[in-house]
Amino acid sequence: MTYLQLFYEFFKTGLFAVGGGMATIPFLREIAEKYPWYTTADLIDMIAISESTPGPVGVNMATFAGYMAGSFLGALIATLSLVLPSYLVILVIARMMAAFRDNKYVNYAFSALRPAVVALMATAALSIFKIAFCHDAPVNELFNNIDIKAIVLFLILFLIMHTLASPKLKKYALHPVIYIAVGAIVGIML
Amino acid sequence: MKELLDLYVSFFKIGILTFGGGMAMLPMLNSELVEKRKWVTEEEILDYFAIGQCTPGIIAVNTATFVGYKKRKALGGLMTTLGVISPSIIIITIVAAFLGNISDNVYVQKALWGIRVAACALILEGILKIGKKGIKDAFGVIIFLLALLSVLFLGAKSVIIVISSIIIGIVYNIIRAKGVVK
Secondary structure, eight states: OHHHHHHHHHHHHHHHOBSSGGGGHHHHHHHHHHSSSOOHHHHHHHHHHHHHSSEEHHHHHHHHHHHHHHHHHHHHHHHHHHHHHHHHHHHHHHHHHHHHTTOHHHHHHHHHHHHHHHHHHHHHHHHHHHHHHHTTOOGGGGGGGOOHHHHHHHHHHHHHHHHHTSGGGGGGOOOHHHHHHHHHHHHHHO | OHHHHHHHHHHHHHHHTOEESGGGGHHHHIIIIIIIIOOSOHHHHHHHHHHHHTSBSOHHHHHHHHHHHHHHHHHHHHHHHHHHHHHHHHHHHHHHHHOTTGGGOHHHHHHHHHHHHHHHHHHHHHHHHHHHHHOOSHHHHHHHHHHHHHHHHHOOOHHHHHHHHHHHHHHHHHHHHHHHHO
C-alpha cells in the first residue's frame, strides 16, 4: 500500500513541479503532512543532505523521501515515479522539435529565448554564489557576511580554468572534477 | 548496444559529478557531451534548459531525456534518464541508511565549502561559454538585460520570462522580415 501511495504522490510531484528540483519542495512538505513517513523537520535535513551529495538535488530529495517511507524499494519507486511524467512529456516535445526544427517561427522564438535563458542561468548562478560567498545572508546583510577565503579561492580557480580555456591552451584544459577535488582538499586543509 | 551503454555511462558520470541543482550540471554537460562525445552543441543545451524551465520535472532529467532521444529515440532517452538518476539512488540510499548525520561532520562541511567554491568558478566559466553562443547580436544583448533585470528587480518567474521572450522573438523577427522585404 505504501508503495502505491509513493508512486501516486511522486508521479504527481513530477507532473506538477515545474521549474526544477527546488519546485518539488512544496510537494514534499505536503507529503510530510499527509503521511507518517517523515516530518517537516526531517525535510530540512533531507534538503541539506540532498544539496551536498552528488546528483541533481530534486532527484536526491525524492530518493531520500522514498527511503524514509519504504527503504530501498521505496527509494527506487519514489525516484522512478518522479521522473516518469517528465520522461513522457519530453519524449513528446523532443519528437515535435525534430519535426519543427526548420520552422521559421520556431527559429524566431529561439532567437529571443536563448539570450533570455542565459539570463535565467545567470540569476540562478547568483543565488548559488550568495550561498558560497555570503553564507546565504539576507540582501541587507550581504556585505557583513562576505567570506574572503571563499572569494580568493574562487578567483584563483576561475583564473586558471579561464586561461586554460583559451584556444591556444585548450589541450591543457582540466576536467571539471579536478577543480571539484582541489576545492574539497583546500576546504579540508583550511 | 554499445551506444546505449555509452549514453547510460555518460549520464551516470554527469549525475555523480553534479552537486546541487540543474545549473551545477552545466560544466559537466559541456565537458562530457559537447567537447568529449560531441553528441550535442552548446546551442542545443541552451534550448533544452529553456524547455526544461517550463515543463514538469527536474531540469537535469529533462535534459538527459532530450539528449538520449536525439541519439536513440525513446530507448536512448530511457538510458540517459536512468543514468542520471542512478548515482542518486545508490548514494542517497547509503547516506540515509548508515550516515544520517553526514552533513554534521566537520570535515564533510569543510570539503563541501571548497566544493561549493569550485562549483561557482565552474558555473561562471560555463555561463560565459554558453553565453557567447546564446547572445550573438544587439537584440540578444537587449533581451538578456531585460530578462536579467526583470528577474532581479521585479521577481519575474522563469515561466513568464520564457513565454514573453518567445512572443518577443516571433514578433520582432516578423517585423524585421517585413522591413527587409520592403
